[in-house]
Amino acid sequence: MKENIFKSALLAIIVLSISFSATAQVWEVPSDKKEITPAITFSMKTKTQGKDIYAKSCKSCHGDIGKANFLPLNPAPNDPGSERFSNQTDGELFFKLTEGRGGMPAFKSQLADNERWAVISYIRSFHADYKPTGGGGEIVEESSAFTGTNIKLFVNKDQVNLEITIEVQGNVDGKTVSAPGVRVGFFIERNFGLLSVCEPVTTNKNGIAKAKFPGDLPGDSLGNYNIIIKLIDDDLYGNVEYKETLSWGKAFIYENPIEGNHLWGNNTSVPLWLLISYISVVLFVLITIGWVVLQMLKLKKAGIKK
Amino acid sequence: MSNKKQDKGTSRRDFLKSSFLMGAATVTGAGLLSSFKGAEEGSGEMVKVMTANGDLVEVDANKLKAVKVDSIDLDLNELQKRGREGIAGKKWVMVIDLAKCRNARKCMEACQHAHHLKPEQHHINVLQMQEAENTAPFYMPKPCMHCDNTPCTKVCPVDATFKRQDGIVLIDNERCIGCRFCVAACPYSARVFNWSETLDEKNGFEETYDIELNVPQKKGTISKCLFSADRLRKDELPYCVSSCPNGTYWFGDMNEDAVTNGTTGETVRFSELIDKNDAYTLMPELGTKSNVYYLPAKDRIFPFSEEDKENLNRRNEHSH
Known part of the structure; x- marks a missing residue:
């Protein structure tokens, strides 16, 4: 009986606290x-x-x-x-x-x-x-958003200014026309995601959008990076994208940072100066101890003779 | 003592159960194999088989052959070798935006779960900071800084902790003798020591030791933040970075000059992010060359909790 009262009290407390927290959430x-x-x-x-x-x-x-x-x-x-x-x-x-x-x-x-x-x-x-x-x-x-279907991208590269001009075309009533008012994103592929080159560009009335790519971004050893140009509003146009590898980046020559001798290296890659100074310190100490012991032995010998 | 006895009892029961199951499996396996063998000589009837893709196909029983399943897992030597070498061409870097942290501690949860750590052990810890009496308090996640000029690996007498070519500082449980010199050397208190029996030892977790995950943990050895080296190998963001709900973490490859936000997936140029936001590293005066950068807690999007403020005040009073 006592247990029942306790249980119902506990239940009441729980219910109350839940209702309180519910009102607190408004x-x-x-x-x-x-x-x-x-x-x-x-x-x-x-x-x-x-x-x-x-x-x-x-x-x-x-x-x-x-x-x-x-x-x-x-x-x-x-x-x-x-x-x-x-x-x-x-x-x-x-x-x-x-x-x-x-x-x-x-x-x-x-x-x-x-x-x-x-x-x-x-x-x-x-x-x-x-x-x-x-x-x-x-x-x-x-009604600025383009409503055509079967959208295609035509890419024109300017090697000197590192600029890419794209023309967006789509089908309206069975005819291929240039697509104005379409937002285009310009990206460079990186390890964990796509790096935007600029804010999304909206195509002009001739369906043209332009973006400048960075020349100082590290690519591979030849300065290659992968670019991706795609339409931002994929909910309207589906996934339309263009990929290419361009050598517009800065060449990145990889040097293994732990190759050679470093302070943090293991036994095989100790810096030479450290090895020499360490060994000479140890030798100096050992020689000194040896010399002291030798002197003491000499002293003992001298004492015995007399 | 009684607990121990009970443990023994259950484990014996488990052992009996598992050995029974294994026996049963062997018997059925042998039965199946022998039936295939029989079919080879026999009529050539069709057998229904499910492929790896989940499609049900019919194959002539004569064509069936028992497949030898190789272990997908690498053995210890291979794991150790690739763990020591690291990933060529990369230099991992983390940027922590202090303006975004609200002490949700999801990073810590994900990290402790992945590395089988006890609740009081932290590879990454969210600290409550206040630089001076009248300055604004803020939350600061603190992982290992993966220094380029490492104080910790230099003092290791057995080459158990080391720096790899992609910048990550790892710890090898197989070599660690538990001297804790590295704990003393690390100015960031980034290292934890397994003083008592670890969760893996308690739970009988006996997988092959993966140096890039530091699991299973071993009593009497060091454990530390690994920048989730196992995830990076799969081109995935670290556990802490991808579990943050507030966009605090950026992570990427410095050689690519790009970092990606673990919450929003947005990728930006590392050099620009650092430059625009006046990023800093912890204790640069020590010359450790940290690979974890902090963006100052300016324009915070979450207020510092009142409760934590009171705790800080109390602590400050005690320290006077």
């Missing part, structure tokens, strides 16, 4: 901050800007928007495409992005106001029934 936003409206006009431009920032600073925890593949943390970061986010005002999202809490960083020190609003404009593009608040929050849909 993230209250001050009412004046809730009413804040966007400082920028949401547009395709801010959306793409937000998309790039999202990929860099948010995706590692929140995952791809709409795919609910966020990290299983406690409290859960949740999917920004979900209702939990779409139900909040612009001001609430901005406040949380700015101030952070627990595992959510305070981005006020890392991103400028406009950058934080750009991220919100990107998140809002996933909220189907989003009604812009205030004057600035209107999503201006521009």
Whole structure:
């Protein structure tokens, strides 16, 4: 009986503590901050800007928007495409992005106001029934994004200036036309990932984008590095990329840093000066001891004679 | 004592169980083989076999042959040899962005899990730092600095700890005599000593010793941060780097002048990152030539926890 009372008390405590922690998890936003409206006009431009920032600073925890593949943390970061986010005002999202809490960083020190609003404009593009608040929050849909299919890249290299010009072409209504408004990324392959040569370049009205490659980046012993040019918005165009090995880099001649004699080397690679001085010190000590012993023996002998 | 007895009991039971299973396996294996042999002389009936890809195929029973399975694992000598040599052409470097660390300690968890360390043993440790009374406190992960001018390997009397060509400083349990000279020599306190029975010894973990993972750990020997040499061999980022949820770590090859963020996967030029953010190394005055760089804790994205602040204050008061 006593045990039962104890058990039920324990249960009550657990239930209470869980409900308390649940209420503690509600993230209250001050009412004046809730009413804040966007400082920028949401547009395709801010959306793409937000998309790039999202990929860099948010995706590692929140995952791809709409795919609910966020990290299983406690409290859960949740999917920004979900209702939990779409139900909040612009001001609430901005406040949380700015101030952070627990595992959510305070981005006020890392991103400028406009950058934080750009991220919100990107998140809002996933909220189907989003009604812009205030004057600035209107999503201006521009039809600048190229809608053709079967996209191809044509690459033109300028060996002197280390510049690559690419022309993007795609099929629209069965005709091959140049593709404007397509974002292209220029990369160099490295050990653990792709190094961007520059910010993504948007093709001009002739479907042309240009980027300069660095001449001072170490390549292999001949200065070769692998370049990769690909379309950034692979959700729109699929995985379109171009790879080539170019000898535009700085030749890197590898020298084995532990070859030869070093202080940190093992017995076989001791520096010669260390070996000589060590052996001479040891010899000096041994000879001195030997000389002292010899002198003592001589002394003893002399004592016995007399 | 009674515990020991119990252990013995269970292990005997386990042994009996496993030997029974092995016996059963041998019998069935032999049976299968003999049936194949029989088929070779016999009618040539079709047998259903599953391939390595998981496809079910039919093969003529005459064509079946017993396969001798080679051990995929390398033996000790090969592991030791490649561990000593290192990876040619690389020079690994780590950059730790102190502005991003919030003491989540996921790096430590991943590291201790990979290297079979006890909770109090750290290859990497997140410290709470405050330079002076009125300066802002910050969190600082501290792995081995993998110095180019190593104080530790110079003092090892048995060549157990050494530097490889890719810059990593490793420890060889097979040679270590437990003198702990290297512990005394290291100015960064990067080394831990297995004072008591290790987890591997407790759990009876008897894999071949991999010098690049330093597992199984051995009582009476040194253990230290290895820059996850086993992962680098597979072109993967170290355990700590890839487990950080906050983008604190950058890791890469200095010879390529590129480092990759373990959280976001973003790759940047090492020289630019170092230059733009005023990176520094720990205790440069000792001339150790560290390969771990720190970016100052400026514009931190997480506040220093109030609880830790109080602890720091208390510690400071005690030290006065």
